[in-house]
Amino acid sequence: MSVRVQLAFTVACAVGCGDTVTTAKAALNNADCQRCHVDVATSWARSRHHHAFDNPDFQRSYTEEPKPFCRDCHAPGGLNAAAEGVSCLHCHASEHGVVTGPGLDRDAPHPVSRSATFGTDTCARCHEFEFPPDSRRPEGTMMQRTMAEHQASTHANKSCADCHLPQTELANKRVIHDHSLASTRDPDAMRRALLITAKREGNDLVLSLVPQDVGHAFPTGDLYRRLEIGAELHAGGKRVASATRYLARHFAPWRLEDGALNPAFEWSVPDDRFAGPTAIRLALNSDVESGSAALTWWVDYQRVDERNAEAPQRSSIADEIRLAEGRL
Ligand code: HEC
Numbered sequence: 001m002s003v004r005v006q007l008a009f010t011v012a013c014a015v016g017c018g019d020t021v022t023t024a025k026a027a028l029n030n031a032d033c034q035r036c037h038v039d040v041a042t043s044w045a046r047s048r049h050h051h052a053f054d055n056p057d058f059q060r061s062y063t064e065e066p067k068p069f070c071r072d073c074h075a076p077g078g079l080n081a082a083a084e085g086v087s088c089l090h091c092h093a094s095e096h097g098v099v100t101g102p103g104l105d106r107d108a109p110h111p112v113s114r115s116a117t118f119g120t121d122t123c124a125r126c127h128e129f130e131f132p133p134d135s136r137r138p139e140g141t142m143m144q145r146t147m148a149e150h151q152a153s154t155h156a157n158k159s160c161a162d163c164h165l166p167q168t169e170l171a172n173k174r175v176i177h178d179h180s181l182a183s184t185r186d187p188d189a190m191r192r193a194l195l196i197t198a199k200r201e202g203n204d205l206v207l208s209l210v211p212q213d214v215g216h217a218f219p220t221g222d223l224y225r226r227l228e229i230g231a232e233l234h235a236g237g238k239r240v241a242s243a244t245r246y247l248a249r250h251f252a253p254w255r256l257e258d259g260a261l262n263p264a265f266e267w268s269v270p271d272d273r274f275a276g277p278t279a280i281r282l283a284l285n286s287d288v289e290s291g292s293a294a295l296t297w298w299v300d301y302q303r304v305d306e307r308n309a310e311a312p313q314r315s316s317i318a319d320e321i322r323l324a325e326g327r328l
């Protein structure tokens, strides 16, 4: 390391720099960053960022829509570097060189341009975007808008990195920003994100949902994420009523003149995901006396694979997590 430190890189990257930061004496690429920053690179290697292109969920939908548009974010280094996914330079390179957030003030052998808002600004390129122009949706219809949701949330004063790249001490006692994005794939962390309490009023289920330190809508991100709230009423060994509701971004199907569904065009309508405390009532319509029927309920977090616009309950699900359930 000490030899390399002597190199005193002068990093200067032109606007729109791709995978290489060009320097007067040398060119730093992702492999260089990973070689010197082994601990950070090891945590990043486990992340959905590193696997943004080769993960099976992306590959399923990309096979149907293999567009350069998708690769801008899932393989920003181009097809030859697709297996790298979202790598070091896609977050750390700027017009001025290698950027980082405040407070680290470490003695780096390469120039660092520090920005107090790096931990949020560097996410904006990919976590806020419109549908592609050829999707025939009204201009400005957003495909994801986590940045705007974050701005509007009560946690706007925390950066995305404060919650998603937290500082951790490794077994070797080194402290790094953990780049693995582990929490969003950890069922226990997902359960902690919502405080759910249930009560019964007659045959109705009344749920209180209170987000715990979530810095945006829940769920956020991918437009097919949703919460399924379900309840069933059982009496005399039989199911006598059931009800389901989805908290999600909903898309009203757009119909052709003959009433048939036009699959190529949908209006995005206001969504009912939430960023603050929310109460949901599910009515279970049944003549059964409430005292003689048992009410069971559940809340599932679902990553929807293919959405069924006509019958949301028949959408195919890539992955689901039971956040809470009970019997009243
Ligand atoms: C020759 C080895 C070497 C290479 C190559 C290298 N770094 Fe560093 N970098 C260091 C050292 C040493 C430090 C200071 C100690 C530390 O933070 O680990 C540092 C510090 C940093 C910091 C923290 C700066 C601060 O003060 O807050 C960031 C961010 C960073 N490097 C990113 C990168 C990225 C991205 C690349 C690839 C473009 C890269 N580095 C390439 C050795 C290197």
Ligand code: HEC
Pocket: 033, 034, 037, 040, 041, 044, 049, 086, 087, 088, 089, 090, 091, 092, 100, 101, 102, 104, 118, 119, 122, 161, 162, 165, 175, 176, 177, 178, 179
């Ligand atoms: C998704 C964007 C993103 C990617 C990809 C990324 N970083 Fe970071 N990195 C950050 C953020 C955000 C911070 C923390 C900044 C803050 O909060 O001050 C950070 C901090 C660092 C630091 C400061 C030292 C530390 O651990 O605290 C180094 C060094 C670093 N990253 C190197 C890398 C390397 C090497 C790679 C590729 C293996 C990489 N980063 C990939 C966003 C990213």
Ligand code: HEC
Pocket: 048, 049, 051, 052, 053, 055, 057, 058, 072, 073, 074, 076, 086, 090, 091, 119, 120, 122, 123, 124, 125, 126, 127, 160, 161, 164, 165, 181, 184, 185, 221
């Ligand atoms: C170059 C584009 C790009 C940048 C910059 C970027 N991301 Fe991402 N991010 C992605 C993509 C693409 C995925 C989805 C990967 C997948 O699951 O297919 C993703 C996934 C994630 C996930 C995991 C979500 C899940 O479903 O598990 C989190 C959390 C996340 N990003 C946070 C951040 C934060 C915080 C920053 C800024 C510090 C950032 N990202 C910067 C493209 C980016």
Ligand code: HEC
Pocket: 120, 123, 127, 146, 147, 150, 155, 158, 159, 160, 161, 162, 163, 164, 183, 184, 185, 189, 190, 193, 212, 213, 214, 215, 216, 217, 218, 219, 220, 221, 222, 225
């Ligand atoms: C106050 C903390 C906090 C802040 C700030 C925050 N998030 Fe999150 N985020 C969460 C929690 C909690 C979850 C739920 C899963 C978990 O525990 O990680 C989550 C989930 C996600 C997911 C996964 C999608 C989902 O809903 O399951 C993505 C992507 C994401 N955040 C991106 C971002 C980005 C980008 C920013 C900044 C614009 C940001 N987050 C700011 C706490 C935060």
Ligand code: HEC
Pocket: 057, 058, 061, 062, 065, 067, 069, 070, 071, 072, 073, 074, 125, 126, 127, 128, 129, 144, 220, 221, 222, 225, 303, 318
């Ligand atoms: C502007 C950046 C951007 C573009 C363009 C983009 N994505 Fe993504 N994509 C993301 C981010 C960020 C996430 C992570 C959000 C989350 O985890 O909630 C994501 C998540 C996904 C997921 C969910 C993966 C999972 O975790 O289940 C799929 C599937 C996906 N994208 C497919 C595509 C396809 C197909 C295209 C092209 C038609 C595309 N994306 C274009 C940024 C982008």
